[in-house]
Amino acid sequence: MIQCKTSKAISGMGHSMKRKEDIRFIQGRGHYVDDIKLDGMLYMDITRSPYAYAKIKNIDISEAMKVPGVVAVITGKDLEKYNLHWMPTIMSDTQMVLPTDTVMYQAQEVAAVIATSRYAARDGREAVKVEYEPMQALVDPFKAMDPSSPVLRTDKPGKTDNHIWHWEAGDKAKTEKVFSEAAVVVKEQMHIPRIHVSSIETCGCVADYDKINNHLTMYMTTQAPHVLRTVFALVAGHVGLTEEKIRVVSPDIGGGFGGKVPVYPGYVIAIAVSFLVGKPVKWIEDRSENLQADSFARDYHITAEMAGTKEGKILATRFKVLADHGYTDAAANPSKYPAGLFSIATGSYDYGTAFVEADAVYTNKPPGGVAYRCSFRVTEAVHAIERMTDRYALEIGKDPAQLRMDNFIKKEDFPWHSPTGWIYDSGDYHAGLQKAMDVVGYADLRKEQVEKRAKGELMGIGISTFTEIVGAGPSKDFDILGIKMFDSAEIRVHPTGKAIARFGTKSQGQGHETTYAQIIAEELGIPAENIQVEEGDTDTAPYGLGTYASRSTPTAGAAAAVAARKLRDKARKIAAYLLEVSEDDLEWEPGKFFVKGAPEKVKTIQELVFAAYTNFPQGMEAGFEATHYYDPPNLTFPSGAYICVVDIDKETGGIHVRRFVAIDDCGHIINPMIVQGQVHGGLTQGIAPAMYEELIYDEAGNILNGTLMDYLVPTAVESPKWETGHVVTPSPHHPIGAKGVGESPTVGSPPAIANAIIDALSPFGITHLDIPITPFKVWKALKEKGAYG
Ligand code: CDP
Incomplete structure (x- = not known):
């Protein structure tokens, strides 16, 4: 039970306040980019390459131009005239906007068709005739690393x-x-497969260039509006579109999960066309384009090793990674960390040394490496360490829960200096695992497993006790394109005591309009209901790095608390003036200052705010506003203890997840209901790569499952009943003791499921299977081990 310091009327931290934004979402009144319709707006569709690697011999647009409604067809050669055919990626690599001579992956943009309706644009797209000369694609990253392989990036x-x-x-x-x-x-050799974000809303934009005022308004699905404004200025500054002439507006977003951080060519083409034609241009991807061409996540090939004693003391780990980045490195990692925060791969365990290395390689696949609900490669790291912990336990015949208990970092050893250089802020891993074991009934399950094994039945129990790393980041280490990874909050309280707060982050369904208001309510005592939260407009919000990798609570959430505290300090000064006492004689209770020992001498926050406009001390600045740019002193390190129980049908390989218990530690909780929702969604996005999702390419670079008929995104039908709970170790350096939570479940759950399946199959000598672990993979592995005689 969470103790709240504020009343329900104020609804500060710890209250399960209903989400303010849901009023519009559940009534279908959300305002998404495809809802935007502007006068004279044109529509854009994109002709894409059927080949993964080919020379473009010719593009014939004559038939497309005859389609009624088509007004223009734009190719790479057209953009080249304005030097707009290449753009930078967030990882300081380069990416074609439209190709002039070569395509590098299947579904790459080749030409853009502009028309007066979406249907005409689609018909025009079909009528563009492109003559290709196909070349042998390089799809296997190990082959691509071979020095004898042809060089793909001949543009460099x-x-x-x-x-x-x-x-x-x-x-x-x-x-x-x-x-x-x-x-x-x-x-073990393992592959964390290439998967896709598959948010409900695909990517899209409306680029609205106003020729008279030389001003671009870009309505778009982005998680990082300010950063994209800067990127657009870098791409188009030379044609006069400098940063003060660009406004990025990110309206409601139907899920981002990292996929809406990169700059996609479609955005830049839409800007270029609007700039050239002088009319607004809308581009909205369809579902297949989204699945086939947008940035992907994961695709790490890992050689994972663990060394230990016979008794079960972990001594060292070694991880070697080959990262398949496709045709360009368009990952969204901080500049200094090309492999993201993968070096968190030493996990929750106390041992002296580790070595982690990664190499990245170009192949003929779509670009990416996006942080799909995973704080920059942490999912990959957690999978490696948690799989190897179980592998080690299996090798020495020790219970995997006991092995973890024996190796955990102790709660009194925080802050913990990890062998790869991180300083973990806080945690109590023993308490988390013990709670998970108690809830699931671990000892009884192990007894049941022994009985089932005696009858030839396959039952497995899998554990994952992971440490997350979120909240990038301290500016001394973290930047994107050189811009330091702080984040911001600006609070303006109006004379009547109601507020508007603006942020550099951008919610995509996480509930920021509610939780940021709760943080300010906690600090100022103004009811959360009376605090309007606004994000996503670069003309009004303070500069911020955006929302991804669970960084909003650790950075912008902290900024909100600090800005609110600045205002509370001002309120204290005004209270001292009005009550004619010294500031030291005042005491604060959420929503009011009163004189120590004389509680009847009181001023409410509403009275103090009003006085800030009407009756403030001589020399004090009028108004009640504060801004803070928060540079976190460290990242936050949430953790979790997850236990999964599976039953496997030996004849078919069918896997049934019987139980899944998730105990999370995200420090102090702002809104327990929202956190539970985040955990449910994240766990479902964890069974996705563990059991279902993987983008598969053939040797020619053709995607074999490029529609949702073949790429199975789990729904409520595939999801087990999630059993959730918490331990709380506040982050000592965070103003409200909170850590991020959104990614933890996605990060922590795949190895719990994989470990449960391998635990069930281990009597047959099976020590590892790559995710997604499908019934066919299980059946095949059992057959190879002679399970069917
Ligand atoms: O960056 P993003 O918002 O995606 O992730 P987050 O910081 O983990 O927060 C996800 C949601 O959970 C937000 O609405 C947070 O305010 C909320 N949250 C919370 O209520 N308590 C926490 N300790 C952490 C997050």
Whole structure:
């Protein structure tokens, strides 16, 4: 039970206040980018490449131009005249807006058709005739790394291979020594598959260029409006579209999950067309385009090793990664961390040394590496460490829960310095796992498993006790394109005591309009109901880096608290003036200052705000407004203890998730109902890669499951009943002791499921299967091990 310091009327932290934004969402009154209709608006559709790698011999637009309603067809050559045919990616790589001579992946943009209706644009798109000369695609990242393979990025002068970058963390020599001397070493080769965000709303925009005023308003589905404004200014500054002439507006967003952080060519083409034609241009992806061409997530090939004693003490880990980035590195990582925060891969365990290295490679696949509900590669890291922990337990015949208990970092050892350089802020891993074990009935389940095994039945129990890392980040280490990763809040309280607060982040369904209001309500005592939260308009909001990787609570949430505290300090000064006492004689209770020992001498926050406009001390600045740009001193380190129970049908390989218990620690909770919703959604996005989702390409680079008929996004039907709970270890450096939560369940659940399945199959000598673990994979593995005689 969470103790709240404020009344329900104020609804500060800890109240399960109903989401303010739901009033419009559940009545179908949300305002999304496709709802925007402007006078004279044109529609854009995009002709895409059927080949993964081909030379463009010719583009014939004559038939397309005859389609009624088509007003223009734009190719790379048209953009080249204005030097708009290339753009930077967020990882400082380069990406074609439209190609002039070569296509690099299937579904790449080749030409844009502009018409007076969406239907005409689609008909025009079909009528564009492109003559290609197909080339042998490079799809396998290991082959692409081979020095004898052809170089894909011939646009980069002097490039002699397909290697993008090498990155490492930890102590290589020390780790090698521990491995060479260890009694037990376990090793697995694993692939974390390429998956897609598949948010309900696809990407899109309306680019509205006003020729008279040389001003662009860009309505778009972006999680990071300010950063994109800066990128657009970098791309188009040379044609006069400098940053003060650009306004980015991100209206309601139907799910982002990292997929709406990158700059997609469609956005830039729409801007270019609006700029050239002088009319608003709308571009909305269809579902297949979204699935086939947008930035992907994951695609990490990991060689994972763990060294330990025979008794079960972990001594070291070593992880070697090959990261398939497709044709360009369009990941959304902080600049200094090309492999994101993968080096959190030492997990929740106390051991002395680790070495982590990653190499990235170009292939003929769509670009990406987006942080799909995973704080920059943490899902990959957690999968590796949690799978290897179970693998080690299996090797030495020790219960995986006990092995974890014996190796956890102790709660008194925080702040914990990890061997790869992170400083974990707080946690109580023993309490989390114990709670999960109590809820699931761990000891009884193990007894049941013994009985079932005796009868030849397959039942598995899988554990994942993970540490997350969210809240990028301290500006000394974290930037995107050089812009430091702070975030911002601006609070304006009107004379009548009602407020508007604006943020540099952007909700995509997480409930910021409610939870940010609750943070301010907690600090100022103004009812959350009376605090209007606004995000997503670069003309009004203070500059911020946006919402992804669970950074909003650790950064903008903190900014809100600090800005509110600045206002409380001002309110204290006004109260001292009005009550004619010294500031030190005042006491604060949510919503009012009163004189110590004389509670009848009181001024409410509403009275104090009114006085800030009507009766303030001489020399004080009028008004009641504050802005704060928060630079976090460290990241926050949420954690979780998840236990999954599966039953497997031996004959078919069918997997039934019987129980799933998730105990999370996200520090102080702002809104328990919203957190539970975040955890439910995240867990469902965790069973997705664990059991269902994977984008599959053939040797020619054709995507084999590019529609939702073949790419299974789990629904309520596939989801088990989630059993959730919490332990609370507040972040000591965060103003309200909160840590992020949105990603934890997606990060922590895949290995719990994989570990449960492998636990069920382990009597047959099966030690690892790559996710997604499908019934066919299970059946095949059992067959190979002779389970069917
Ligand atoms: O950056 P993003 O908003 O996606 O992730 P987050 O910071 O993990 O927050 C997701 C939602 O959960 C937001 O509405 C937060 O305010 C809420 N939350 C909370 O109520 N308590 C926490 N300790 C953490 C997040």
